[in-house]
Amino acid sequence: MSIMIKYVHVYPGHLGLAAQLALVAELRGLLVAAPLFRSSIAGGKQMSVRMSSAGRFGWVSDPRGARYETRHPATGAPWPAIPDSVLAIWRAIAAPHLRDPARLPDSCLINWYDASARMGLHQDRDEGDFGWPVLSISLGDEALFRVGGTARSDRTESLWLRSGDVVLMAGAARLCFHGIDRIRPGSSNLLPRGGRINLTCRVVT
Ligand code: MD6
Ligand code: FE
Numbered sequence: 001m002s003i004m005i006k007y008v009h010v011y012p013g014h015l016g017l018a019a020q021l022a023l024v025a026e027l028r029g030l031l032v033a034a035p036l037f038r039s040s041i042a043g044g045k046q047m048s049v050r051m052s053s054a055g056r057f058g059w060v061s062d063p064r065g066a067r068y069e070t071r072h073p074a075t076g077a078p079w080p081a082i083p084d085s086v087l088a089i090w091r092a093i094a095a096p097h098l099r100d101p102a103r104l105p106d107s108c109l110i111n112w113y114d115a116s117a118r119m120g121l122h123q124d125r126d127e128g129d130f131g132w133p134v135l136s137i138s139l140g141d142e143a144l145f146r147v148g149g150t151a152r153s154d155r156t157e158s159l160w161l162r163s164g165d166v167v168l169m170a171g172a173a174r175l176c177f178h179g180i181d182r183i184r185p186g187s188s189n190l191l192p193r194g195g196r197i198n199l200t201c202r203v204v205t
Contacts, residue, residue, distance in 0.1 A: 005159050006147040007173035011093060015164035019085070020139055020190055026083045027110065027139075027197065030054055033080045034072050036112055041066075041120075048117040054082045056106040057204045059126065066126050068107060068204050082108045082201070089166060090135055090201050097133045097170035105135070105201035113143065113196040115185035121152065121177045124169070124202065132203035133170030139163050140196040142187040148177040163188045 002011045015023070036050035039061040053059060057068035058079045071078055086108055095101045111119070124134050138161045145167070148156035154177065161167065169176065183196050191197070 002168075005157050006149065006176060007171070008147050008176065008178070009093075009168040009170070009173070010159065010161075011166040011168070012162065013164045014089070014093070014166040015137065017164075017190075020164050023083065023085055023137075024139060024190060024197070026085065027199075030080045030083070031110070033075075033077070034058075035074065036110075037072075037074055039066075047119075049111045049113050049119060051112065052110045053079050054086075054108040054110065055079055055201075058107060059109045068126065086137070086199060086201060089137060093166055093168055094133050094135050094170070094201075097168065099131065103132070103203060106204050107202045109200045109202070111198045111200070113141070113180070113183050113198070115141075115183065115194065117180075117196075118182055119180040121146065121148065121156075121179040123150075123175050123177055124200070125175065127202055127204050129203065129205075130174050133168055133174060135201045136167040136169075137199040137201075138165045138167070138196065139198070140188050140191040141194060142184040143196055143198070144181040144183075146179050146181055147173075150175050150177070152177055160184070163190050 034052045143161045145161045146158045148154040
């Protein structure tokens with residue numbers, strides 16, 4: 001089952017509670033190997049989310065700009081592999097939108113939101129080919145997701161994303177502006193200390 005908001009596909013509750021808990025346990029291990037760090041946006045201002053990545057490439061942004069790197073900026077180690085459970089979600093939801101149905105993401109960005117974190121309106125455009133979709137998975141507290149058009153000034157619509165929801169931005173939606181206005185602290189007890197995790201899977205090269 002999916003709904004659409006501004007060309008963006010949303011799959012409410014795609015992941016059941018058991019699958020969400022298993023994924024959180026897997027991420028816990030992954031974040032020991034690749035700890036969360038802070039990135040800054042253009043102008044040098046720190047982002048309020050903390051992030052890490054899995055896969056061949058990880059997204060980093062610092063005063064030199066935003067880019068994909070093959071190694072963790074603090075540890076210097078290659079990023080851990082994308083969990084099979086995440087690849088399974090990609091296969092289930094993104095495959096019909098891929099020109100090569102076997103193509104897997106080569107990056108999975110992990111964003112962690114505390115009660116006050118947000119994500120400004122942005123386009124995902126650091127990848128080499130916008131023909132590939134971007135898929136995101138939400139875990140933990142609810143988040144107010146805002147989606148507009150391909151111009152920053154386009155009218156936007158908003159939707160609360162809940163734990164287990166999956167979002168796919170493909171085709172006409174791939175370059176839509178989007179962001180997270182705020183999260184609703186205490187709205188989920190999936191994460192023992194609260195907060196929200198968002199995973200975004202991308203084909204980078
Ligand atoms: C978030 N999501 O849900 C931020 N990007 O925390 C994104 O920035 C995003 O959900 C591309 C495609 C889907 C997304
Ligand atoms: Fe994004």
